[in-house]
Amino acid sequence: MRIAILCILACLTSPDYSDFVSSFTPSPLTQKTRADFPAINTGTVYLDSAASSQKPSFVIDAQSEFDRTTHSNVHRGAHKMSREATRRYEDARSSLAEFINAGSRRELVFTSGATNSLNLIAHSWGIQNLEPGSEVILSIMEHHSSIVPWQLIQQNFCPGIKIKFCPLNSDNSDLDYDELEKMMNANTKVVSIVHTSNTLGITTDTKRIASIKARKAAADSIYIVDGCQSLPHKKVDVKDLNCDFFVASAHKMVGPTGVGLLWGKEGLLDAMPPFMGGGEMIDIVTTTGSTFAELPGKFEAGTPMIGQAIGWGAALKYLESIGGMEEIEKCENNIGTYLYESLQAIDGVTLYGPTNTSKRAALAAFSVENIHVSDIATFLDLEGVAVRAGHHCTQPLHDMLGISHTARASCYFYTTKEDVDIFVEKLKETIDFFRSQESGGADATGDGEGEIDYFA
Ligand SMILES: Cc1ncc(COP(=O)(O)O)c(C=O)c1O
Numbered sequence: 211m212r213i214a215i216l217c218i219l220a221c222l223t224s225p226d227y228s229d230f231v232s233s234f235t236p237s238p239l240t241q242k243t244r245a246d247f248p249a250i251n252t253g254t255v256y257l258d259s260a261a262s263s264q265k266p267s268f269v270i271d272a273q274s275e276f277d278r279t280t281h282s283n284v285h286r287g288a289h290k291m292s293r294e295a296t297r298r299y300e301d302a303r304s305s306l307a308e309f310i311n312a313g314s315r316r317e318l319v320f321t322s323g324a325t326n327s328l329n330l331i332a333h334s335w336g337i338q339n340l341e342p343g344s345e346v347i348l349s350i351m352e353h354h355s356s357i358v359p360w361q362l363i364q365q366n367f368c369p370g371i372k373i374k375f376c377p378l379n380s381d382n383s384d385l386d387y388d389e390l391e392k393m394m395n396a397n398t399k400v401v402s403i404v405h406t407s408n409t410l411g412i413t414t415d416t417k418r419i420a421s422i423k424a425r426k427a428a429a430d431s432i433y434i435v436d437g438c439q440s441l442p443h444k445k446v447d448v449k450d451l452n453c454d455f456f457v458a459s460a461h462k463m464v465g466p467t468g469v470g471l472l473w474g475k476e477g478l479l480d481a482m483p484p485f486m487g488g489g490e491m492i493d494i495v496t497t498t499g500s501t502f503a504e505l506p507g508k509f510e511a512g513t514p515m516i517g518q519a520i521g522w523g524a525a526l527k528y529l530e531s532i533g534g535m536e537e538i539e540k541c542e543n544n545i546g547t548y549l550y551e552s553l554q555a556i557d558g559v560t561l562y563g564p565t566n567t568s569k570r571a572a573l574a575a576f577s578v579e580n581i582h583v584s585d586i587a588t589f590l591d592l593e594g595v596a597v598r599a600g601h602h603c604t605q606p607l608h609d610m611l612g613i614s615h616t617a618r619a620s621c622y623f624y625t626t627k628e629d630v631d632i633f634v635e636k637l638k639e640t641i642d643f644f645r646s647q648e649s650g651g652a653d654a655t656g657d658g659e660g661e662i663d664y665f666a
Contacts, residue, residue, distance in 0.1 A: 249265070254595075257630075261620070310446055312473050317476050318471060329355075343372075351378065402433075439462070558580075619633060
């Protein structure tokens with residue numbers, strides 16, 4: 211009762227939503243596709259798609275149909291089922307190569323996810339090419355999976371390398387490209403910068419980064435783009451990005467968990483040693499040594515994630531069938547703007563990243579004055595609203611922002627206006643509840659005491 215009264219009061223006193231919010235028109239794409247996603251049609255308001263998206267029945271069915279009718283190992287069986295499994299697995303590779311406009315299927319390596327892809331590059335390319343004095347340039351907003359592999363290389367193989375972090379501009383709305391230019395020099399061997407930040411929603415200018423690298427870095431340097439938060443949401447053409455390597459994960463783009471991609475320029479991949487040894491990645495094995503398979507097999511040791519790759523192929527088909535990536539991007543910009551502007555209207559909420567909503571991905575990291583975000587996420591969960599709270603695997607970014615954690619609400623094309631409205635209403639109720647408590651929340655100080663353990 212007390213909460214309800216406080217809520218009504220809060221609604222009466224909170225500022226009006228902007229014009230955009232009051233005139234919001236739902237996207238036909240959301241209306242058309244929402245029913246395809248069984249897990250979010252059970253009552254949960256799912257605003258955690260940046261961590262992992264939901265899957266449509268089409269993808270779930272494709273994967274389970276494979277398991278029910280055709281499951282078998284690939285590349286090694288003489289029998290019919292194995293041949294069919296191999297055909298479907300390789301078809302998924304072809305679809306993915308086409309989806310990102312790779313030069314050839316040889317450039318497309320299936321991995322267990324983007325994290326695996328980034329470790330592969332660091333261990334294979336890094337150990338072979340880095341030497342004392344070499345510099346690795348990352349941005350301060352990188353996901354841990356772009357940072358830790360290079361730290362492991364530094365600790366275990368090349369202690370003489372330097373890892374440098376490019377800052378953001380003064381209002382944290384973009385990468386500081388001038389600073390990036392100043393940081394690069396003839397020792398710069400690796401530039402690894404996220405395409406779209408999973409915390410701030412910033413999308414970096416890959417052509418600009420590639421052009422700075424071409425002018426300033428070592429001639430044999432590489433540029434890696436982490437596309438985990440871009441490939442699911444917009445058209446990506448790896449040739450147009452001007453990078454050397456591109457990584458992403460299926461589970462953030464309506465596909466299965468456990469499968470990701472590494473795209474690399476063929477010449478670079480050809481020159482790199484294998485990352486892991488085992489079956490499938492070899493040509494000839496003797497007691498004294500081994501030779502290796504052609505690309506991409508050289509990097510796919512052991513039994514791959516067959517059903518998951520086939521499920522990813524189905525996910526790509528689904529994304530094309532609903533209108534393609536340009537339509538998805540437009541739809542997400544609409545709901546992302548609605549989310550951002552709705553949050554902006556709540557008293558005490560601080561949002562991070564660009565204020566220009568046309569430049570933001572459809573996610574919003576935020577904190578609330580004097581209330582720990584873990585408390586917020588827990589209360590929202592009790593009300594059936596799923597958001598993430600934690601550092602989102604971007605601890606250096608949070609350190610730079612001067613906060614230990616943020617809450618993050620993230621949308622996909624299936625996110626409805628009602629999802630955002632319920633979230634905003636429940637968030638206001640939560641804030642009002644904590645404001646009504648004299649001593650604040652369980653950990654209103656943000657010192658981490660009593661918080662839940664969060665990952666990505
Ligand atoms: C920007 C970014 N990079 C890398 C990753 C790691 O992806 P995965 O856990 O699928 O390997 C994530 C996942 O949250 C991400 O958002």
